[in-house]
Amino acid sequence: MDEIFGIPAPLLFGQLLLGLINGAFYAMLSLGLAVIFGLLNIINFTHGAQFMMGAFAAWMLLEWAGLGYWWALLLAPIIVGATGVITERLMIRRLYKLDHLYGLLLTFGIGLIIEGIFRNEFGSSGLPYRIPPQLQGSWDLGFMFLPIYRGWVVIFALFACLATWLVIEKTRLGAYLRAATENATLVQAFGVNVPRMITLTYGAGVGLAALAGVLAAPIYSVNPQMGSNLIIVVFAVVVIGGMGSILGSVLTGFGLGIVEGLTKVFWPEASATVIFVIMAIVLLARPAGLFGRG
C-alpha cells in the first residue's frame, strides 16, 4: 500500500482529495450556471464575483455581526441571492429579447464592477476565515489523514447538488422550471407567473454560488479575486458537460476535479491546462457537450 503505479500512496490520495474538493466547487458553480442558462438563456459571467461575495458575506457576518460559520451557510446565500434578484429585476431582465452576447457582456461587466469595489474596500491580499471548531482536526483513514473540513466540503457539496437535482427533477416547481426552459410562453399561458419564476431562479442560482463561496472561505483565503480564478475553469466544465444540463454539470464538475488532481500526480506541468485540452477535444467531437442535447 506504499506505492501505486510507482507513485507514493499518500501523494496519490492527497491529490485525489484535492481534486475532489476542487471538483465539489466546480460542480456547485457549474450547477448554478446551468440552472440560470437553462431558463434565462444568459451565460452568467457574474457567477465568480457572486461566489466571492458569498465568502465575503461569511467574513462580514463573523466580523461585523458575530455570526459564525453555520449562520453564514444559511444567511450568505440568502443575502447574495437577494442581490441577484435585484440585479435581474433592474438590469438583466431588459436583455432577454436580445442576443446572448449582450447578457454575457452585461454580467461580465457587473462582475468586474463588484470585484473592483471589493478590491477597493478590502485590498487584494486576502482575509483569514477560520474553520469552525466542530470541523477542525483530521480523521486517520489508515492510508492517509483526511482533514475533517475537506471531507465536509465534499459531502456537503454532493448533498447540495443532489438536493438541487431532486427539486428540479421531482417537484412541481421543478416541472415548471423544465417546462419553461422548453417553452416559457406556453407555461405562462397556463397561468404561471413566468417573469417572477425567472427572477427567483436567477436568485437561487446566485445563492448556490454564494453557498459555494461560504464553503470555500476557510480553505482559500477570502479575497476579491477568488472567484475569477475559479470561474474560468468552471466555464470550461460547463462547456464540457453541456450547457444547461443539470446532471451533466455535476458529474463533469466532480470528474474533471479528479482528472485535474490525477494529472498533478502523473504530469504536474500539464495540470493547469488539462481541463482546457479536454474542452477542446469535446468541442471538436461533441459540440453540445458530453451531456448536452442536440
Place this chain on the structure above:
Amino acid sequence: MADVLAELPIATQDGSAPLMLVRGLEAWYGESHVLHGVNLEVREGEVVTLLGRNGAGKTTTLRSIMGVVPKRSGSVHYAGRELIGARSDIIARAGIGYVPEERGIFASLDVTENLMLPPVVRPGGLPLDEIYELFPNLRERARSQGTKLSGGEQQMLAIARILRTGAKLLLLDEPSEGLAPVIVQQIGRTIRKLKERGFTVVLVEQNFRFAQTVADRHYVMEHGKVVDTVRNEDLTASLERLQQYLGV
C-alpha cells in the same frame, strides 16, 4: 377607442350576456399587421369554430385572445373582465384554457407531469379519474416521455391537461390536424362530451366536415377579419357560400 367599445351592446339575441366578447381585435407580428379588427361573441356552453383558409388569421385570433402575440389591441371581454391589457398568465387565471397548434407537449416532462403542469386556476375542473376515463391511454403511458406519445395521444394530452384546471373556456387550435380519421372521430366525441359537461369551446379548424360534427356556430375568417357567421343547422344550405370562402 375603449369608450367606443364600451358603448357597443353586449347582450345577444336571447338577451344573455356572452361569456366572451371580442371587438375590434388587431394583432401584429413585428411589422406585419395580421388581424384587422376581429369581432366574435361566444355564449356559455357554446362550441364555436373559426373556419378559413391558411393565413386567414384563425390561429392568431386564438393567440391574441390568450395574450401570446407580441402586440395586440381592441377588446377581449371575458366573464365580466377586460383582458386586452393583461399578461397571458392573468388571462389563463381568468379561466381560459389553451391548446396550441403545435400541441406544446414538453419533452423533458413525462405524461403525468405534462398532465399536472397547468396550475388549477379556479374550482370546478374535471377530477383526474374522469380525465383518465375520457383518455385511458394517458393512464397507461403515465411514465412515458411526453413527446414519445403518438400524435393522437399528444393531442389528447394537450386537451386533457387544461380540463383539470377549472378553465371554462377552451381554445383549441386545430385538434384534428394530421391525425388518422379514427382519432379525429375520437376527438370529436371528446369535444361533444365536453360540451355536455358545460365547457365552452372555440375551435380553429380547416377540416370543415369535422367542424360540422361538433359545433353550434361557425365564424368564417378571411384576411384577418371575420367575414361571415353560419349556424350549424344552416350549414348545408350555405354550403356553396362556404366553399367559396374556404376554396375547397
